[in-house]
Amino acid sequence: MQIIERYQIEQALDLPGIYHALKQGFIDFSAGLVTVPPVGHLGFDNPPGDCHIKYGWIKGDPHFVIKISSGFYDNPKQGLPSSTGMILVFSATTGVPVALLNDEGLLTDIRTALAGVLATETMSRPDSRIAGIVGTGIQAHLLINYLARLSRFDRFVVWGRNREKLARCVDNLQAKGLDVVAEPELEQLCADVDSILTVTPSEIPLLKRGWIKPGTHITAIGADAEGKQELDVEILAAAERVVADSRSQGCHHGEISHAYKAGILTENNILELGELLNSEKSFVRNPEAISVVDLTGVAVQDIVIAKSVYRAVSKTV
Amino acid sequence: MQIIERYQIEQALDLPGIYHALKQGFIDFSAGLVTVPPVGHLGFDNPPGDCHIKYGWIKGDPHFVIKISSGFYDNPKQGLPSSTGMILVFSATTGVPVALLNDEGLLTDIRTALAGVLATETMSRPDSRIAGIVGTGIQAHLLINYLARLSRFDRFVVWGRNREKLARCVDNLQAKGLDVVAEPELEQLCADVDSILTVTPSEIPLLKRGWIKPGTHITAIGADAEGKQELDVEILAAAERVVADSRSQGCHHGEISHAYKAGILTENNILELGELLNSEKSFVRNPEAISVVDLTGVAVQDIVIAKSVYRAVSKTV
Numbered sequence: 001m002q003i004i005e006r007y008q009i010e011q012a013l014d015l016p017g018i019y020h021a022l023k024q025g026f027i028d029f030s031a032g033l034v035t036v037p038p039v040g041h042l043g044f045d046n047p048p049g050d051c052h053i054k055y056g057w058i059k060g061d062p063h064f065v066i067k068i069s070s071g072f073y074d075n076p077k078q079g080l081p082s083s084t085g086m087i088l089v090f091s092a093t094t095g096v097p098v099a100l101l102n103d104e105g106l107l108t109d110i111r112t113a114l115a116g117v118l119a120t121e122t123m124s125r126p127d128s129r130i131a132g133i134v135g136t137g138i139q140a141h142l143l144i145n146y147l148a149r150l151s152r153f154d155r156f157v158v159w160g161r162n163r164e165k166l167a168r169c170v171d172n173l174q175a176k177g178l179d180v181v182a183e184p185e186l187e188q189l190c191a192d193v194d195s196i197l198t199v200t201p202s203e204i205p206l207l208k209r210g211w212i213k214p215g216t217h218i219t220a221i222g223a224d225a226e227g228k229q230e231l232d233v234e235i236l237a238a239a240e241r242v243v244a245d246s247r248s249q250g251c252h253h254g255e256i257s258h259a260y261k262a263g264i265l266t267e268n269n270i271l272e273l274g275e276l277l278n279s280e281k282s283f284v285r286n287p288e289a290i291s292v293v294d295l296t297g298v299a300v301q302d303i304v305i306a307k308s309v310y311r312a313v314s315k316t317v
Numbered sequence: 318m319q320i321i322e323r324y325q326i327e328q329a330l331d332l333p334g335i336y337h338a339l340k341q342g343f344i345d346f347s348a349g350l351v352t353v354p355p356v357g358h359l360g361f362d363n364p365p366g367d368c369h370i371k372y373g374w375i376k377g378d379p380h381f382v383i384k385i386s387s388g389f390y391d392n393p394k395q396g397l398p399s400s401t402g403m404i405l406v407f408s409a410t411t412g413v414p415v416a417l418l419n420d421e422g423l424l425t426d427i428r429t430a431l432a433g434v435l436a437t438e439t440m441s442r443p444d445s446r447i448a449g450i451v452g453t454g455i456q457a458h459l460l461i462n463y464l465a466r467l468s469r470f471d472r473f474v475v476w477g478r479n480r481e482k483l484a485r486c487v488d489n490l491q492a493k494g495l496d497v498v499a500e501p502e503l504e505q506l507c508a509d510v511d512s513i514l515t516v517t518p519s520e521i522p523l524l525k526r527g528w529i530k531p532g533t534h535i536t537a538i539g540a541d542a543e544g545k546q547e548l549d550v551e552i553l554a555a556a557e558r559v560v561a562d563s564r565s566q567g568c569h570h571g572e573i574s575h576a577y578k579a580g581i582l583t584e585n586n587i588l589e590l591g592e593l594l595n596s597e598k599s600f601v602r603n604p605e606a607i608s609v610v611d612l613t614g615v616a617v618q619d620i621v622i623a624k625s626v627y628r629a630v631s632k633t634v
Contacts, residue, residue, distance in 0.1 A: 001403075001419065003320060040357045042374055042381060049412050053370060053383065057359055064359060066370065068383060068405065070412025080411055086318075088385065094397055095366050095387025100417065102318065 001097045004313050009103050012312035018305050019114050019150050023277055025058070025304040026118070026245065030274025033059050036299045047074040056299040057092055063310070064092045065303040069108060081105070087306040099310045107309065111301040113142035114150075115245065116197055116221050119273055119293040121151040123243065124195040124217035125285065129154055132193035134186065134206060134230070136160035136169035139199035139221060144173055144180060156180045159189045161200075187211045198222050198230040209234035214288040221295050226253045231292065233259045240289035243271045246298045254296040318414045321630050326420050329629035335622050336431050336467050340594055342375070342621040343435070343562065347591025350376050353616045364391040373616040374409055380627070381409045384619040386425060398422070404623040416627045424626065428618040430459035431467075432562065433514055433538050436590055436610040438468040440560065441512040441534035442602065446471055449510035451503065451523060451547070453477035453486035456516035456538060461490055461497060473497045476506045478517075504528045515539050515547040526551035531605040538612050543570045548609065550576045557606035560588045563615045571613040 028034050040053030049072035057064035069085030076082055085105040090097050101107065116139070120131065131153045133140050140158060147153040156173070158180060160166035166182050173180040183189040190196065190211035200206065200222045207218070209232045222230045236242055236259040244250030247270050251260045259265040273293060285291060345351050357370030366389035374381035386402030393399055402422040407414050418424065433456075437448065448470045450457050457475060464470040473490070475497060477483035483499050490497040500506040507513065507528035517523065517539045524535070526549045539547050553559055553576040561567030564587050568577045576582040590610060602608060 035359060037357055037359060040354055040370060040372065042352060042354060042372060044374070044381075044409055047410055049410075051372075051381065051383075051407065051412060053357060053372065055357065055359060055368075055370065057361070064361075064368065066368075066385060068407075068414075070407065072410070072412040075411050078411070080413065084413055086414060090368065090385075090387065092361055093364055093366075093389070094392050094395070095368060095389040096397065096401055097385075097403060 002099045002314070004099055004101045004309070006102060006104055006106060008313055009101060009106060009309050012309055013110070014308060014312055015114070015146065016150065018111070018308045019118065021304045021308055022111065022114050022301060023118055025300040026274035027278045028058055028274070029246070029298060029300040030272040030278065034300045034303070035059065044072070047072060049073070054299040054302055056303055058300065058303055062092055063089050063098065063307055065089055065299070065306045067108070067299070067302040067306070069105060087302060089306055089310045101306055101309055107305045108302070109138055109142060111305045112221060112295070112297060113139055113146050115295050115301060116143050116199070116219050117146045117151050119243070119295060120147070120153070120195055120197060120217065120219045122276060123219070123241070123285070123291050123293055125215055125287060128195045128217070130193045130195070131156050132189045132196040133158045133199065134189070134196060135199035135222065136162070136165045137199065140169060141173065143197055143199065144178060145176070148178055153195065154179060157183045157189050157192055159183050159186045190216070200230055201228060202230050203227055205229050205232040207231050207235060209238060212238070212290055214290065217291045219293045219295065220255045223254045223294070224296050228253070229255065229258055231255050233262055233264055235290065236292055237264045238290050239292045240286060241271060241291040242269060243273055243276060243291070243293040245273050245295045247272050249296045249298065250294050255292065255294040319416045319631070321416055321418045321626070323419060323421055323423060325630055326418060326423060326626050329626055330427070331625060331629055332431070332463065333467065335427070335625045336435065338621045338625055339428065339431050339618060340435055342617040343591035344595045345375055345591070346563070346615060346617040347589040347595065351617045351620070352376065361389070364389060366390070371616040371619055373620055375617065375620060379409055380406050380415065380624055382406055382616070382620040382623045384425070384616065384623070386422060404619060406623055406627045418623055418626055424622045425619070426455055426459060428622045429538060429612070429614060430456055430463050432612050432618060433460050433516070433536050434463045434468050436560070436612060437464070437470070437512055437514060437534065437536045439593060440536070440558070440602070440608050440610055442532055442604060445512045445534070447510045447512070448473050449506045449513040450475045450516065451506070451513060452516035452539065453479070453482045454516065457486060458490065460514055460516060461495060462493070465495055470512065471496060474500045474506050474509055476500050476503045507533070517547055518545065519547050520544055522546050522549040524548050524552060526555060529555070529607055531607065534608045536610045536612065537572045540571045540611070541613050545570070546572065546575055548572050550579055550581055552607065553609055554581045555607050556609045557603055558588060558608040559586060560590055560593060560608070560610040562590050562612045564589050566613045566615065567611050572609065572611040
C-alpha cells in the first residue's frame with residue numbers, strides 16, 4: 001500500500017481533469033451506476049465531535065474508495081484544525097488496499113468547491129459573469145479561485161458576518177490578482193449579482209426570499225448536515241427548479257430537507273444534478289426564474305478525486 | 318499517523334494481556350458501554366468479494382477504531398490470500414488518526430480465536446481437558462495454540478473433511494510439541510470429547526443432534542455471515558444455554574439465526590457472553606446439559622486488540 005502525503009497530493013492535483021471527471025461522476029451516480037452505502041457515523045459528546053465514513057464504488061471500476069473524515073469543533077483551542085480525514089483506495093478485484101491518501105481533508109474541500117463550480121456553471125444564466133459568495137472561509141477561497149479558473153465567472157462579490165474576516169478574505173484574493181470586492185450588506189449582494197454561492201456553517205436562514213431577484217441562481221453548499229440552513233424555505237418554494245446532488249440525501253439534510261419536511265417540496269419536484277448534466281439538450285432556463293442547487297456531498301465525489309490523485313501520483317513514482 | 322506493519326504487530330503481541338482485555342471488552346459491550354454502529358458493507362460480483370467496515374468506541378476511551386476487511390475468494394488463484402484488512406486508530410478527543418495497523422487481517426484471526434478460547438473456558442465443564450476442533454484452517458491452528466497456552470485444555474482431537482489437510486494440520490501442531498490427534502470421523506470426535514469448537518466455512522450443518530452427548534459444550538465460530546451453518550438447529554433447541562457474543566447480530570446471522578428464524582429460539586432465550594462474564598457468581602452448569610456459544614465477531618474485539626497493539630508498539634518506538 002502506497003502512503004501518499006498531502007504535499008504529494010498538492011503537487012499531483014489536475015483540477016481541470018478532476019472537474020471533468022466529477023461531471024461524469026454525478027452522471028454515473030444519478031444513472032444508478034454507483035454503489036453508495038449509507039454513510040457510517042460515530043458521534044462524541046465530550047469534547048463534541050463526529051466521524052463519518054463515506055464509501056462506494058463506480059460499477060466496473062478497478063478501485064473502490066473509503067473516506068474517513070472527522071470534525072471536532074474544539075480542536076482550534078489546541079491549535080489543531082477542526083476537521084481532518086483520509087481516503088483509502090482499494091482494488092475492486094482483490095480487496096487489497098493500494099493507497100492511503102493522507103490528505104487531512106484537503107480533497108474533501110476541493111471536491112466540494114469543484115461541485116459548487118460545476119453546479120453554478122450549469123444552472124446560472126448564461127450571461128452571468130459576477131458571482132456573489134456568502135461566506136469567507138476555506139470554501140469561499142477555493143470557490144473563487146476555481147470559478148475564476150474553470151468557469152465563465154470573472155468578478156466576485158463577497159459577504160461575511162465578521163467584517164475583519166471579510167476584509168482579510170478579500171485582501172488575500174485580490175493579492176492573487178482576482179477581481180474581488182467586499183459587500184458588507186447581504187441584501188445588497190443579492191441585488192448586485194444573479195449567481196450566489198452560500199458557504200457558511202449557518203443554522204438559521206441567511207438569505208431572505210424578498211431579497212432574491214428574478215433570474216437568480218443559488219448554489220447552497222454550507223448546509224451539509226442536519227440542523228444547518230442558509231436559505232429561507234420560501235426561496236425553494238419560489239424556485240422554478242430545485243436540484244440536489246443526491247435526492248435522497250437532500251431530503252434528509254441540507255436546504256431541501258427543510259422544504260421537504262415542511263411539505264413545500266416533494267421528491268418529484270427535485271431534480272438531481274447528474275440527471276441535469278446527462279440530459280441530451282443542455283438545460284435552458286427561463287431568464288426570470290429562480291433556481292437552487294443544494295449540495296450535501298456524495299461519495300462519488302470522493303471516489304472520483306481519490307482515483308484521479310492516486311493515478312497521477314502512481315504515474316510519477 | 319504511525320504506520321505499524323505486520324512484523325511489528327507480531328513482535329508486539331501480548332496474548333495474555335489481550336485475552337484479559339477481551340474479557341472486559343465483552344463485559345463492556347453487553348453493559349451498553351460500547352458504541353458499535355451497524356457494519357458497513359460493499360459487495361462485488363465479478364470476481365466475487367466483500368468489504369466490511371466495523372467500527373466503534375468504548376465510551377470514555379481515548380481512542381476509537383475502524384477496521385476495514387475484505388474477502389475475495391478467487392484471490393488464491395493469483396497467489397494472494399483471500400482475505401486482508403487493516404485497522405485504524407483515531408483520537409476520540411480530536412479525531413486525528415494516530416495509527417494504521419497494516420495487519421493484513423492477522424488481528425482479526427487472533428481476536429476471533431481468543432474469543433473462542435474465552436467462551437470455551439467459561440462455558441465448558443470444569444473437568445473438561447480435551448477439546449475437539451472441527452476444521453483444519455488458520456482458526457484451528459490458532460485455537461489449539463491459544464487453548465494450550467491460555468486455558469485448562471491440554472489435549473486436542475481434530476476433524477477435517479479433507480484427509481490430507483487434516484494430516485498436515487495435525488503434523489504441524491505436533492511438531493510444536495502439542496498433544497494433537499486426528500479423528501477422521503466427526504461422529505467419533507463428538508463421542509470422544511465434551512468440548513467442541515467448530516471453525517469451518519460450512520454452509521450445511523456438520524454436527525448432528527444425535528451425536529452430541531449430554532454435558533457437551535460447543536463453541537461455534539465458523540458461521541460468521543449469512544448462509545453459513547455448522548450446527549443442526551436441533552442442537553440449539555436441545556441446549557440448556559445458548560450464548561451469543563452479540564444477541565442482535567446472532568439473530569441475523571450465525572448459528573443462532575437459523576434457530577431464531579425457525580422459531581426455536583427467541584431473543585429472551587439467548588444470553589450474551591459479556592452478561593455471563595459479568596455475573597457476580599461464576600457460571601455453574603448442569604453437568605448433563607448441552608451448551609452452545611455462537612461467535613459472529615463484534616467490533617469491540619477489534620477495538621480491544623488494536624488498542625493493545627498500538628500501545629505496545631508506541632512504547633517501543
